[in-house]
Amino acid sequence: MIGRELKHRRSALWLAAILHRISGLALAIFLPFHFLALGLAINGEARLENFLRWTDQPLVKVAEIGLVFLFTTHLLGGLRILVIENFAWREGQKQLATLAAALSAIVAFAFLVRVF
Amino acid sequence: MNVRLYVWQRATAAVMAPLVVVHIAIIFYASRQGMSAADVLARTRGSIAWAAFYALFVLAVSIHASIGVRNILTEWSPLPERRADACAVFFGLVLAALGLRAVAAVVLP
Numbered sequence A: 001m002i003g004r005e006l007k008h009r010r011s012a013l014w015l016a017a018i019l020h021r022i023s024g025l026a027l028a029i030f031l032p033f034h035f036l037a038l039g040l041a042i043n044g045e046a047r048l049e050n051f052l053r054w055t056d057q058p059l060v061k062v063a064e065i066g067l068v069f070l071f072t073t074h075l076l077g078g079l080r081i082l083v084i085e086n087f088a089w090r091e092g093q094k095q096l097a098t099l100a101a102a103l104s105a106i107v108a109f110a111f112l113v114r115v116f
Numbered sequence B: 001m002n003v004r005l006y007v008w009q010r011a012t013a014a015v016m017a018p019l020v021v022v023h024i025a026i027i028f029y030a031s032r033q034g035m036s037a038a039d040v041l042a043r044t045r046g047s048i049a050w051a052a053f054y055a056l057f058v059l060a061v062s063i064h065a066s067i068g069v070r071n072i073l074t075e076w077s078p079l080p081e082r083r084a085d086a087c088a089v090f091f092g093l094v095l096a097a098l099g100l101r102a103v104a105a106v107v108l109p
Helices: A012-043 A045-054 A058-086 A093-115 B003-032 B037-044 B048-076 B081-107
Strands: none
Touching: A012 A045, A012 A058, A012 A093, A012 B037, A012 B048, A012 B081, A045 B037, A058 A093, A058 B003, A093 B003, B003 B048, B037 B048, B037 B081, B048 B081
């Protein structure tokens, strides 16, 4: 019974939906901190500079790579939803969702190469 | 989610899609340079174009994210709908205030 109820969770499109939601939630949690960090410049360039030098740490860079991945995932997942809702249905939604995840991983990897 | 919120969430998503692409490009450009505060502020301070770009981005994301947070709260938390609405409105207002403050911090000369 439970197995049948959870069967849809093996679908790539369910994974796409949950990834869209989780990435959105993560970005919503991150955004206030992002705005607070940029707001440091209101007290002068030096405070923002100090913060940016703190972000040079490898662990922070790794977190930034994760954020770039989530940001790109949420963008591509959102575009997929807008296309589904506003244009004629197209076959191959699973392939499109997989392509979006792969493209996000490529963008995040390119960012990794750039920052390290 | 009612129709009004649905339309606002999709409309803000459509507005933000090109803004996000530009923002990701800026993230790559800035990281290539080994970003410093002086680099960032030299580009943004006194720029009406960047002020308009980021102010629009902040307002759109505040609406979009608060509706998303409301959806998550109503579907995944035991909060009653009215309390979820209040939390989402509060979150959206905080996000807009912090975001516009950040825009002011980087664009005002």
